Amino acid sequence: MLVILVSFAFAFGLVLSRVGLPPMVGFLVAGFAYNMAGLTPPPGLDFVADLGITLLLFSIGLKLDVRGLLKAEIWASTTVQMIVTTVFMCGVLLLLQFGLGAPFMEMSLATVVILGFALSFSSTVFAVKVLEDKGDLTAFYGRIAIGILIMQDLFAVLFLSASEGKIPSPWAVCVLALPLLRPVFYRLLDVAGRGELFILCGLFIALGVGAEGFSLVGLKPDLGALVVGVLIAGHRRASELSKALFGFKELMLVGFFLSVGMGGLPTGEMLLVAVLLCLVLPVKTGIYHAIVSWFGIRARTSLFSSLSLTNYSEFGLIVTAIAAGQGILSQDWLLVMAMTVSLSFAVSSPLSTHSEKVYRSMFGWLRRFERGFCHPHDAPIDLGSVRAVVFGMGRIGAGAYDGLVPTFGKSICGVDHTPERVDFNRSQGRNVLLGDACDTEFWLKLRSDTGLELVILAMPNHQGNMYAAHQLKNLGFECQVAAIARYPEEVEELSAIGVCTAFNMYEQAGEGLARKAMEGCFLTA
Structure with missing residues (x-):
C-alpha cells in the first residue's frame, strides 16, 4: 500500500505542479483519489503527518523573533480578527443551517460558535510552506503572517486544553526554566559536527526535548517544538540546522497533506457545504486586510499577508474531531471539514502565487484602506x-x-x-x-x-x-x-x-x- 500511495502522491503532485499549482495541492487530491479507490491507508501515516507538523513548527522557531509578537500589529490584529471572523462565520453557518435540510447541519447555537471559532483560524502548515517556496518567510509581510499564525496557535492551545478537559500537569511550570538549558543546547550544536550527527542533534532537541517534554506535562507537543526552536534561534548554526532538516521536514509534510485528503468519501451535500464555505474566503481575506491596514501597513503588504492566510486551518479538523467524539457534532462534519480545508488550500495556492498580479488589478481600490501614516518597516x-x-x-x-x-x-x-x-x-x-x-x-x-x-x-x-x-x-x-x-x-x-x-x-x-x-x-x- 505504501508504494501505491507514494505513486499517487508523485503522479498528482507532478500533474498539479505542471498547471501552476503547488505540489501540496496534488498531494491533497492524491489523498482523496486514494480514498475513493477504496484502498487502505498504510499504517503510520498519521505519525508521519504529526512529525512533519512538529518539525515545521520547530523550523519556524529557528527563524522567529519573539519580540515581533509583542507588537500591536501582531497581537491586537490577531485578537480582533478572530473575534470578527468568528462572528461572521457563525452567521454563515446559521444561514446554511436554515437553507439546507441536511441532518448534519442540525446543531445547537453553542456548536455553531465552536465551528465558527475553528473556521476563523488559518493554516500554519500551508502558509509557511507557501512563504518558503516564494522565499518570503523573512519578508515583512511574511513575518506579519507568521506572527498572526503563531498567536492563533497560542489561542488554539488554550482552547484545546479547555475543550478536552485536560488541565496541564503542575509540572508544566517547569517549562519556564527551559531558557536555563539554552547553553546546553548551544553546546550540543557546537560539538555535533556536520552530517547525520548534526541532523540527529536537531531532531533530539525538537522531538526529544521540545515535543516529548511538553507532552509529558500536559502541553501541546507542537508548541514545545516551537519553543525550543525559539530558544536556539540565536545560535550561529541555527540557519544551518534549518536547512539540514529541510528535506526531511518536506517529506514528512507530504504525509500530512495526504492524510487530510483521506478524510473520507463526501456526499453531494457535504461537498456543497464545503464549496459554499470556500466561497466566503474573500470576506475572510477582507477582514484580515482591513485590520492589518489599521496599523499603518501599506495596501500591498496587507494584501500579501492576507492572501497567505486565505484558507482554513487543520485546526478545524481537530476541533471537529473533539466535538464529534463528545457527541456534539455529527461524524459527517469530519468529512465536511476535510473537504473545506482541502478546497481552501486549492483556492489559496494560486492567489498566493500570483499575489502581485492580484495587487495590480486591485491597486486603486485597496489604497482606500491605507492610513495617513506608514509603518516604519513598510515605508x-x-x-x-x-x-x-x-x-x-x-x-x-x-x-x-x-x-x-x-x-x-x-x-x-x-x-x-x-x-x-x-x-x-x-x-x-x-x-x-x-x-x-x-x-x-x-x-x-x-x-x-x-x-x-x-x-x-x-x-x-x-x-x-x-x-x-x-x-x-x-x-x-x-x-x-x-x-x-x-x-x-x-x-x-x-x-x-x-x-x-x-x-x-x-x-x-x-x-x-x-x-x-x-x-x-x-x-x-
Missing part, C-alpha cells in the same frame, strides 16, 4: 542618485557589493527586505536600504534618470530576480544588469529578458576556485 524608499545597486544582501550580494566599491566608491547601495540583514550590513559599513525589489511601489518610486550604470540581482529567489529584471526593462532604465542563477534553465530565462550577465553560481564557483588555485601556484613559484 517605500528612494535609492537616490547612485551608480550601482545590489539587490539581495546575503553572502553573495555582500561580496558583490565589496567587489564594486573600488570602482564606484560611495555611489553604490544595497537593498534587502530583511531588517536584520540590513542592520548587519550597515554595521559592516555598507550603505544598505530596507526595501523589497518585488514591490510594485518600490519600482514606481524610482526615478528613470537616476544615472544607474549597473544593477546586480543577487536575491535567492529566481522569480524575484526575474521580476526585478522585468521592472528595470519596463521602466526604461538604461543600465547593465547582472543576476545570479542556480540552474541552466534559469540562466536562459534571465538572458531571454535582456540580462547581460547571468551568473551560474555552481559553475562559476568552480571556475573561480581554479583561478584562485592557479594564482596561488604562480605566486608560490
